[in-house]
Protein backbone atom coordinates (compact mmCIF):
# COMPACT_ATOMS: atom_id res chain seq x y z
CA UNK A 82 0.00 0.00 0.00
CA UNK A 83 1.34 3.41 -1.03
CA UNK A 84 2.45 5.78 1.73
CA UNK A 85 1.72 8.85 -0.44
CA UNK A 86 -0.31 9.59 -3.51
CA UNK A 87 1.04 12.55 -5.47
CA UNK A 88 0.37 13.98 -8.91
CA UNK A 89 3.10 14.17 -11.50
CA UNK A 90 3.75 15.85 -14.81
CA UNK A 91 6.70 15.06 -17.10
CA UNK A 92 8.08 17.91 -19.22
CA UNK A 93 10.45 15.57 -20.97
CA UNK A 94 9.88 12.87 -23.55
CA UNK A 95 9.45 9.40 -22.10
CA UNK A 96 12.90 7.87 -21.90
CA UNK A 97 14.77 5.17 -20.10
CA UNK A 98 16.02 7.50 -17.34
CA UNK A 99 12.58 8.88 -16.54
CA UNK A 100 11.05 5.41 -16.41
CA UNK A 101 13.74 4.29 -13.99
CA UNK A 102 13.04 7.29 -11.74
CA UNK A 103 9.27 6.70 -11.76
CA UNK A 104 9.84 3.07 -10.99
CA UNK A 105 12.13 3.86 -8.06
CA UNK A 106 9.51 6.17 -6.55
CA UNK A 107 6.72 3.64 -6.90
CA UNK A 108 8.90 0.96 -5.34
CA UNK A 109 9.39 3.30 -2.37
CA UNK A 110 5.65 3.69 -1.79
CA UNK A 111 4.86 6.82 -3.78
CA UNK A 112 1.80 6.40 -5.97
CA UNK A 113 2.10 8.71 -8.98
CA UNK A 114 -1.03 10.03 -10.69
CA UNK A 115 -0.54 11.71 -14.06
CA UNK A 116 -2.04 15.17 -14.56
CA UNK A 117 -4.04 15.49 -17.77
CA UNK A 118 -4.29 18.51 -19.99
CA UNK A 119 -6.57 21.15 -18.44
CA UNK A 120 -6.46 19.62 -14.92
CA UNK A 121 -5.47 21.83 -12.00
CA UNK A 122 -3.81 19.50 -9.53
CA UNK A 123 -3.94 20.13 -5.79
CA UNK A 124 -1.61 19.13 -2.95
CA UNK A 125 1.86 17.68 -3.39
CA UNK A 126 3.21 16.93 -6.84
CA UNK A 127 6.38 16.30 -8.81
CA UNK A 128 7.35 17.69 -12.17
CA UNK A 129 10.08 15.95 -14.16
CA UNK A 130 12.24 17.82 -16.63
CA UNK A 131 15.64 17.91 -18.27
CA UNK A 132 17.93 20.68 -19.46
CA UNK A 133 16.12 20.85 -22.79
CA UNK A 134 12.64 21.31 -21.33
CA UNK A 135 10.71 24.38 -22.59
CA UNK A 136 11.06 26.63 -19.55
CA UNK A 137 8.51 29.23 -20.61
CA UNK A 138 5.81 26.58 -21.14
CA UNK A 139 6.64 25.05 -17.78
CA UNK A 140 6.35 28.42 -16.04
CA UNK A 141 2.97 29.03 -17.68
CA UNK A 142 1.75 25.61 -16.55
CA UNK A 143 3.04 26.20 -13.02
CA UNK A 144 1.08 29.44 -12.84
CA UNK A 145 -2.12 27.41 -13.21
CA UNK A 146 -0.89 24.64 -10.86
CA UNK A 147 -0.14 27.05 -8.01
CA UNK A 148 -3.68 28.44 -7.91
CA UNK A 149 -4.42 26.36 -4.82
CA UNK A 150 -2.68 27.54 -1.67
CA UNK A 151 -1.77 24.01 -0.56
CA UNK A 152 -0.02 23.06 -3.81
CA UNK A 153 3.57 22.04 -3.20
CA UNK A 154 5.77 21.11 -6.12
CA UNK A 155 9.11 19.33 -6.32
CA UNK A 156 10.98 19.68 -9.61
CA UNK A 157 13.14 16.67 -10.39
CA UNK A 158 15.65 17.08 -13.19
CA UNK A 159 16.75 13.90 -14.92
CA UNK A 160 19.79 15.74 -16.26
CA UNK A 161 21.83 18.64 -14.90
CA UNK A 162 19.95 21.98 -15.02
CA UNK A 163 21.60 25.38 -15.47
CA UNK A 164 21.37 27.56 -12.33
CA UNK A 165 19.24 30.15 -14.14
CA UNK A 166 16.57 27.48 -14.81
CA UNK A 167 16.61 26.46 -11.16
CA UNK A 168 15.96 30.05 -10.07
CA UNK A 169 13.23 30.41 -12.71
CA UNK A 170 11.47 27.29 -11.35
CA UNK A 171 11.70 28.52 -7.77
CA UNK A 172 10.30 31.91 -8.83
CA UNK A 173 7.36 30.10 -10.43
CA UNK A 174 6.39 28.52 -7.13
CA UNK A 175 8.35 25.24 -7.11
CA UNK A 176 9.48 24.50 -3.56
CA UNK A 177 12.40 22.17 -4.23
CA UNK A 178 14.56 21.58 -7.31
CA UNK A 179 17.23 18.93 -7.61
CA UNK A 180 18.84 16.71 -10.17
CA UNK A 181 18.10 13.04 -9.56
CA UNK A 182 21.53 11.88 -10.60
CA UNK A 183 23.46 14.56 -8.69
CA UNK A 184 22.22 13.82 -5.17
CA UNK A 185 22.62 10.84 -2.96
CA UNK A 186 19.40 8.98 -2.08
CA UNK A 187 16.94 11.04 -4.17
CA UNK A 188 14.01 8.84 -3.12
CA UNK A 189 14.73 9.63 0.52
CA UNK A 190 14.82 13.35 -0.21
CA UNK A 191 11.40 13.18 -1.85
CA UNK A 192 9.93 11.01 0.89
CA UNK A 193 11.19 13.32 3.62
CA UNK A 194 9.63 16.36 1.89
CA UNK A 195 6.32 14.57 1.43
CA UNK A 196 6.30 13.50 5.08
CA UNK A 197 7.06 17.05 6.22
CA UNK A 198 4.30 18.53 4.05
CA UNK A 199 1.83 15.97 5.36
CA UNK A 200 2.68 16.98 8.95
CA UNK A 201 2.55 20.65 7.98
CA UNK A 202 -0.99 20.41 6.57
CA UNK A 203 -2.16 18.41 9.59
CA UNK A 204 -0.82 21.07 11.93
CA UNK A 205 -2.27 23.87 9.83
CA UNK A 206 -5.71 22.21 10.10
CA UNK A 207 -5.25 22.00 13.87
CA UNK A 208 -4.18 25.67 14.08
CA UNK A 209 -7.09 26.78 11.96
CA UNK A 210 -9.51 25.79 14.72
CA UNK A 211 -7.84 28.25 17.08
CA UNK A 212 -6.55 30.88 14.69
CA UNK A 213 -9.60 31.14 12.52
CA UNK A 214 -9.61 32.03 8.83
CA UNK A 215 -9.48 30.26 5.50
CA UNK A 216 -8.35 32.98 3.13
CA UNK A 217 -5.32 32.14 1.04
CA UNK A 218 -3.19 34.74 2.77
CA UNK A 219 -4.19 33.47 6.23
CA UNK A 220 -3.50 29.83 5.31
CA UNK A 221 -0.08 30.86 4.04
CA UNK A 222 0.50 32.66 7.33
CA UNK A 223 -0.46 29.52 9.27
CA UNK A 224 1.98 27.45 7.16
CA UNK A 225 4.70 29.90 8.07
CA UNK A 226 3.73 29.65 11.74
CA UNK A 227 4.08 25.85 11.62
CA UNK A 228 7.41 26.10 9.76
CA UNK A 229 8.70 28.55 12.38
CA UNK A 230 7.45 26.49 15.28
CA UNK A 231 9.10 23.32 14.00
CA UNK A 232 12.40 25.08 13.37
CA UNK A 233 14.34 26.22 16.37
CA UNK A 234 14.79 29.81 15.23
CA UNK A 235 14.27 33.03 17.12
CA UNK A 236 11.08 34.47 15.69
CA UNK A 237 9.97 38.06 15.18
CA UNK A 238 6.25 38.50 14.55
CA UNK A 239 5.21 41.77 12.97
CA UNK A 240 1.79 43.21 12.36
CA UNK A 241 -0.67 45.92 13.24
CA UNK A 242 -2.36 45.94 16.60
CA UNK A 243 -5.01 43.22 16.98
CA UNK A 244 -3.83 41.02 14.09
CA UNK A 245 -3.11 38.07 16.41
CA UNK A 246 0.60 38.39 17.23
CA UNK A 247 0.27 37.14 20.80
CA UNK A 248 -1.98 34.29 19.66
CA UNK A 249 0.68 33.25 17.12
CA UNK A 250 3.41 33.40 19.76
CA UNK A 251 1.39 31.10 22.06
CA UNK A 252 0.79 28.65 19.23
CA UNK A 253 4.48 28.60 18.31
CA UNK A 254 5.18 27.59 21.87
CA UNK A 255 2.43 24.92 21.78
CA UNK A 256 3.77 23.40 18.54
CA UNK A 257 7.41 23.55 19.64
CA UNK A 258 8.66 19.96 19.68
CA UNK A 259 11.41 20.31 22.32
CA UNK A 260 11.12 17.38 24.70
CA UNK A 261 10.33 18.55 28.26
CA UNK A 262 9.88 22.14 27.16
CA UNK A 263 8.74 24.38 29.99
CA UNK A 264 6.47 27.45 30.15
CA UNK A 265 5.91 30.36 27.82
CA UNK A 266 6.62 33.54 29.78
CA UNK A 267 5.12 36.77 28.44
CA UNK A 268 6.72 40.17 29.00
CA UNK A 269 5.03 43.26 27.61
CA UNK A 270 7.91 45.66 27.03
CA UNK A 271 5.55 48.68 27.26
CA UNK A 272 5.03 47.80 30.94
CA UNK A 273 8.71 47.74 31.89
CA UNK A 274 9.15 50.36 34.59
CA UNK A 275 12.21 52.50 33.86
CA UNK A 276 14.87 51.78 36.48
CA UNK A 277 13.30 48.51 37.57
CA UNK A 278 13.01 47.03 34.10
CA UNK A 279 16.27 45.13 34.44
CA UNK A 280 14.73 43.34 37.39
CA UNK A 281 11.64 42.32 35.39
CA UNK A 282 13.83 40.55 32.83
CA UNK A 283 16.86 39.43 34.85
CA UNK A 284 15.54 39.27 38.43
CA UNK A 285 17.19 40.89 41.45
CA UNK A 286 18.97 40.14 44.71
CA UNK A 287 17.52 41.06 48.09
CA UNK A 288 18.50 44.69 48.86
CA UNK A 289 19.53 45.50 45.26
CA UNK A 290 17.30 48.61 45.43
CA UNK A 291 14.70 50.10 47.77
CA UNK A 292 11.72 47.71 48.02
CA UNK A 293 13.85 44.72 46.93
CA UNK A 294 12.86 42.93 50.11
CA UNK A 295 13.57 39.48 48.75
CA UNK A 296 15.46 37.78 45.96
CA UNK A 297 13.35 37.38 42.86
CA UNK A 298 13.64 35.51 39.56
CA UNK A 299 13.14 37.49 36.37
CA UNK A 300 11.50 36.46 33.10
CA UNK A 301 14.70 34.88 31.74
CA UNK A 302 14.89 32.47 34.67
CA UNK A 303 11.17 31.67 34.48
CA UNK A 304 11.44 31.01 30.73
CA UNK A 305 14.44 28.67 31.18
CA UNK A 306 13.97 25.72 28.82
CA UNK A 307 10.72 27.24 27.66
CA UNK A 308 9.79 30.28 25.57
CA UNK A 309 10.26 33.96 26.34
CA UNK A 310 7.69 36.07 24.52
CA UNK A 311 8.68 39.73 24.36
CA UNK A 312 5.60 41.65 23.25
CA UNK A 313 6.06 45.17 21.83
CA UNK A 314 9.80 44.62 21.53
CA UNK A 315 10.20 48.05 19.89
CA UNK A 316 9.51 49.60 23.31
CA UNK A 317 12.50 47.93 24.99
CA UNK A 318 14.75 50.72 26.41
CA UNK A 319 18.21 50.94 24.80
CA UNK A 320 20.23 49.96 27.93
CA UNK A 321 18.15 46.79 28.26
CA UNK A 322 18.61 46.03 24.57
CA UNK A 323 22.37 45.73 25.22
CA UNK A 324 21.81 43.40 28.19
CA UNK A 325 19.31 41.27 26.32
CA UNK A 326 21.73 40.96 23.39
CA UNK A 327 24.41 39.74 25.75
CA UNK A 328 22.11 37.14 27.26
CA UNK A 329 21.16 35.91 23.77
CA UNK A 330 24.75 35.78 22.52
CA UNK A 331 26.43 34.31 25.59
CA UNK A 332 23.50 32.46 27.10
CA UNK A 333 24.31 34.09 30.48
CA UNK A 334 23.01 37.04 32.50
CA UNK A 335 23.28 38.56 36.00
CA UNK A 336 20.47 39.37 38.40
CA UNK A 337 20.31 43.07 39.36
CA UNK A 338 22.64 43.47 42.38
CA UNK A 339 24.47 40.18 41.75
CA UNK A 340 27.92 39.37 40.39
CA UNK A 341 27.12 35.80 39.51
CA UNK A 342 26.54 34.78 35.91
CA UNK A 343 23.52 32.56 35.43
CA UNK A 344 22.71 30.34 32.50
CA UNK A 345 19.74 31.20 30.31
CA UNK A 346 18.43 28.80 27.74
CA UNK A 347 15.13 29.71 26.18
CA UNK A 348 13.52 30.23 22.83
CA UNK A 349 12.86 33.88 22.09
CA UNK A 350 9.70 34.93 20.26
CA UNK A 351 9.19 38.67 19.89
CA UNK A 352 6.40 40.81 18.48
CA UNK A 353 6.14 44.38 17.36
CA UNK A 354 3.70 46.64 15.58
CA UNK A 355 6.51 49.04 14.76
CA UNK A 356 8.76 49.01 11.73
CA UNK A 357 11.85 47.82 13.62
CA UNK A 358 14.20 48.29 10.66
CA UNK A 359 13.13 51.94 10.49
CA UNK A 360 13.84 52.17 14.24
CA UNK A 361 17.29 50.70 13.54
CA UNK A 362 17.91 53.43 10.96
CA UNK A 363 16.73 56.08 13.43
CA UNK A 364 19.11 54.68 16.04
CA UNK A 365 16.37 53.80 18.56
CA UNK A 366 16.79 50.04 18.12
CA UNK A 367 20.12 48.22 18.06
CA UNK A 368 20.97 46.72 14.70
CA UNK A 369 22.84 43.78 16.24
CA UNK A 370 19.84 42.94 18.41
CA UNK A 371 17.52 43.24 15.43
CA UNK A 372 19.48 40.61 13.50
CA UNK A 373 19.68 38.43 16.58
CA UNK A 374 15.92 38.37 17.25
CA UNK A 375 14.79 38.14 13.64
CA UNK A 376 16.05 34.69 12.70
CA UNK A 377 12.65 34.27 11.08
CA UNK A 378 10.23 37.14 10.53
CA UNK A 379 6.54 36.72 9.99
CA UNK A 380 4.25 39.55 8.91
CA UNK A 381 0.62 39.07 9.96
CA UNK A 382 -1.89 40.45 7.47
CA UNK A 383 -4.30 43.20 8.58
CA UNK A 384 -8.00 42.25 8.45
CA UNK A 385 -8.58 44.54 5.43
CA UNK A 386 -6.34 42.18 3.41
CA UNK A 387 -8.33 39.11 4.40
CA UNK A 388 -11.92 40.34 4.24
CA UNK A 389 -13.03 36.83 3.21
CA UNK A 390 -12.33 35.81 6.81
CA UNK A 391 -14.68 38.35 8.43
CA UNK A 392 -17.77 36.12 8.27
CA UNK A 393 -16.00 32.99 9.57
CA UNK A 394 -14.35 34.99 12.36
CA UNK A 395 -17.71 36.54 13.32
CA UNK A 396 -19.37 33.10 13.41
CA UNK A 397 -16.48 31.79 15.48
CA UNK A 398 -16.83 34.61 18.05
CA UNK A 399 -20.65 34.26 18.23
CA UNK A 400 -20.31 30.52 18.84
CA UNK A 401 -17.20 30.28 20.93
CA UNK A 402 -17.61 33.30 23.17
CA UNK A 403 -21.40 33.67 23.36
CA UNK A 404 -22.68 30.15 22.57
CA UNK A 405 -24.89 31.70 19.91
CA UNK A 406 -25.64 29.16 17.21
CA UNK A 407 -28.62 30.92 15.63
CA UNK A 408 -28.37 32.10 12.04
CA UNK A 409 -27.08 35.57 11.37
CA UNK A 410 -29.05 37.74 8.92
CA UNK A 411 -27.41 38.61 5.67
CA UNK A 412 -27.80 42.32 6.40
CA UNK A 413 -25.67 41.91 9.52
CA UNK A 414 -22.92 40.32 7.43
CA UNK A 415 -23.24 43.12 4.87
CA UNK A 416 -22.73 45.59 7.69
CA UNK A 417 -19.72 43.68 9.03
CA UNK A 418 -18.17 43.37 5.58
CA UNK A 419 -18.52 47.01 4.61
CA UNK A 420 -17.05 48.41 7.80
CA UNK A 421 -13.40 49.29 8.43
CA UNK A 422 -11.38 47.63 11.22
CA UNK A 423 -8.37 49.75 12.16
CA UNK A 424 -8.09 47.57 15.31
CA UNK A 425 -8.18 44.39 13.16
CA UNK A 426 -9.46 41.08 14.59
CA UNK A 427 -9.64 42.48 18.12
CA UNK A 428 -11.99 45.23 16.91
CA UNK A 429 -14.20 42.70 15.11
CA UNK A 430 -14.23 40.53 18.25
CA UNK A 431 -15.33 43.47 20.40
CA UNK A 432 -18.03 44.45 17.91
CA UNK A 433 -19.39 40.88 17.96
CA UNK A 434 -19.41 41.04 21.77
CA UNK A 435 -21.56 44.18 21.65
CA UNK A 436 -23.97 42.67 19.08
CA UNK A 437 -24.22 39.40 21.05
CA UNK A 438 -24.89 41.27 24.28
CA UNK A 439 -27.73 43.25 22.69
CA UNK A 440 -29.28 40.15 21.10
CA UNK A 441 -32.16 38.96 23.24
CA UNK A 442 -32.60 35.21 23.35
CA UNK A 443 -34.25 33.37 20.49
CA UNK A 444 -34.30 34.03 16.78
CA UNK A 445 -31.63 35.03 14.31
CA UNK A 446 -29.16 37.85 14.87
CA UNK A 447 -30.65 40.78 12.97
CA UNK A 448 -29.57 44.25 12.01
CA UNK A 449 -31.62 45.50 14.99
CA UNK A 450 -29.04 43.87 17.29
CA UNK A 451 -26.36 46.29 16.15
CA UNK A 452 -25.95 48.90 18.90
CA UNK A 453 -26.73 52.46 17.78
CA UNK A 454 -23.19 53.57 18.62
CA UNK A 455 -21.93 51.16 15.92
CA UNK A 456 -24.33 52.27 13.21
CA UNK A 457 -22.72 53.58 10.05
CA UNK A 458 -22.29 57.35 9.86
CA UNK A 459 -25.21 57.88 7.48
CA UNK A 460 -24.51 61.61 7.15
CA UNK A 461 -20.99 60.87 5.93
CA UNK A 462 -22.15 58.08 3.62
CA UNK A 463 -25.02 60.18 2.17
CA UNK A 464 -24.49 61.14 -1.45
CA UNK A 465 -25.82 64.68 -0.99
CA UNK A 466 -23.20 65.81 1.50
CA UNK A 467 -21.20 68.84 0.38
CA UNK A 468 -17.60 67.97 -0.38
CA UNK A 469 -18.21 64.20 -0.52
CA UNK A 470 -16.10 62.02 -2.85
CA UNK A 471 -19.17 61.48 -5.00
CA UNK A 472 -19.80 65.20 -5.33
CA UNK A 473 -16.14 65.80 -6.19
CA UNK A 474 -16.30 63.03 -8.82
CA UNK A 475 -19.44 64.47 -10.40
CA UNK A 476 -17.86 67.93 -10.44
CA UNK A 477 -14.90 66.47 -12.37
CA UNK A 478 -17.27 64.95 -14.93
CA UNK A 479 -19.16 68.26 -15.28
CA UNK A 480 -15.92 70.14 -15.89
CA UNK A 481 -15.13 67.64 -18.63
CA UNK A 482 -18.35 68.81 -20.25
CA UNK A 483 -20.43 65.69 -19.65
CA UNK A 484 -24.21 66.04 -19.53
CA UNK A 485 -26.71 64.52 -17.14
CA UNK A 486 -27.17 61.32 -19.15
CA UNK A 487 -23.43 60.59 -19.47
CA UNK A 488 -22.88 61.30 -15.79
CA UNK A 489 -25.79 59.06 -14.85
CA UNK A 490 -24.41 56.28 -17.09
CA UNK A 491 -20.94 56.53 -15.55
CA UNK A 492 -22.23 56.45 -11.98
CA UNK A 493 -24.52 53.54 -12.88
CA UNK A 494 -21.60 51.56 -14.30
CA UNK A 495 -19.54 52.19 -11.16
CA UNK A 496 -22.46 51.07 -8.96
CA UNK A 497 -22.76 47.83 -10.94
CA UNK A 498 -19.04 47.17 -10.70
CA UNK A 499 -18.96 47.80 -6.95
CA UNK A 500 -22.01 45.60 -6.29
CA UNK A 501 -20.66 42.70 -8.38
CA UNK A 502 -17.29 42.89 -6.63
CA UNK A 503 -18.94 43.08 -3.22
CA UNK A 504 -21.00 39.97 -3.97
CA UNK A 505 -17.92 38.10 -5.20
CA UNK A 506 -19.21 37.96 -8.75
CA UNK A 507 -22.66 36.58 -7.85
CA UNK A 508 -24.88 38.48 -10.30
CA UNK A 509 -28.15 37.45 -8.66
CA UNK A 510 -27.15 38.89 -5.29
CA UNK A 511 -25.63 41.99 -6.90
CA UNK A 512 -28.85 42.54 -8.85
CA UNK A 513 -30.86 42.21 -5.66
CA UNK A 514 -28.65 44.74 -3.95
CA UNK A 515 -29.09 47.22 -6.81
CA UNK A 516 -32.77 46.55 -7.34
CA UNK A 517 -32.29 45.77 -11.03
CA UNK A 518 -32.51 42.66 -13.19
CA UNK A 519 -29.70 40.14 -13.44
CA UNK A 520 -29.73 40.63 -17.22
CA UNK A 521 -28.56 44.21 -16.86
CA UNK A 522 -25.53 43.01 -14.94
CA UNK A 523 -24.83 40.27 -17.46
CA UNK A 524 -24.73 42.98 -20.13
CA UNK A 525 -22.43 45.05 -17.95
CA UNK A 526 -20.11 42.05 -17.73
CA UNK A 527 -20.10 41.72 -21.48
CA UNK A 528 -19.35 45.45 -21.75
CA UNK A 529 -22.71 46.43 -23.25
CA UNK A 530 -23.75 49.42 -21.13
CA UNK A 531 -25.78 51.07 -23.89
CA UNK A 532 -27.88 47.98 -24.50
CA UNK A 533 -28.26 47.53 -20.78
CA UNK A 534 -29.61 51.06 -20.53
CA UNK A 535 -32.21 50.24 -23.15
CA UNK A 536 -33.17 47.02 -21.42
CA UNK A 537 -32.80 48.50 -17.97
CA UNK A 538 -36.30 47.94 -16.68
CA UNK A 539 -36.23 48.49 -12.93
CA UNK A 540 -37.97 45.69 -11.09
CA UNK A 541 -39.28 45.84 -7.55
CA UNK A 542 -36.86 44.43 -4.91
CA UNK A 543 -39.61 42.34 -3.41
CA UNK A 544 -40.07 40.27 -6.56
CA UNK A 545 -36.36 39.46 -6.54
CA UNK A 546 -36.68 38.28 -2.99
CA UNK A 547 -39.35 35.86 -4.11
CA UNK A 548 -37.42 34.76 -7.19
Ligand SMILES: Nc1ncnc2c1ncn2[C@@H]1O[C@H](COP(=O)(O)OP(=O)(O)OP(=O)(O)O)[C@@H](O)[C@H]1O
Pocket residue numbers: 211212213214240241242243244245246247248249354426427430
Ligand atom coordinates in the same frame (compact mmCIF):
# COMPACT_ATOMS: atom_id res chain seq x y z
N1 LIG B 1 -7.34 34.33 13.63
C1 LIG B 1 -7.90 34.51 14.83
N2 LIG B 1 -8.84 33.65 15.26
C2 LIG B 1 -9.45 33.82 16.45
N3 LIG B 1 -9.16 34.85 17.27
C3 LIG B 1 -8.25 35.73 16.90
C4 LIG B 1 -7.55 35.62 15.66
N4 LIG B 1 -6.68 36.64 15.56
C5 LIG B 1 -6.80 37.37 16.66
N5 LIG B 1 -7.74 36.83 17.49
C6 LIG B 1 -8.18 37.37 18.77
O1 LIG B 1 -8.09 38.79 18.66
C7 LIG B 1 -7.59 39.34 19.87
C8 LIG B 1 -6.33 40.12 19.57
O2 LIG B 1 -5.27 39.21 19.26
P1 LIG B 1 -3.77 39.42 19.81
O3 LIG B 1 -3.78 39.96 21.19
O4 LIG B 1 -3.04 38.15 19.56
O5 LIG B 1 -3.31 40.56 18.81
P2 LIG B 1 -1.94 41.38 18.81
O6 LIG B 1 -1.54 41.53 17.40
O7 LIG B 1 -0.97 40.75 19.75
O8 LIG B 1 -2.42 42.78 19.37
P3 LIG B 1 -1.53 43.95 20.07
O9 LIG B 1 -0.49 44.37 19.08
O10 LIG B 1 -2.54 45.04 20.28
O11 LIG B 1 -0.99 43.37 21.32
C9 LIG B 1 -7.37 38.19 20.82
O12 LIG B 1 -8.50 38.07 21.67
C10 LIG B 1 -7.26 37.00 19.92
O13 LIG B 1 -7.68 35.83 20.57
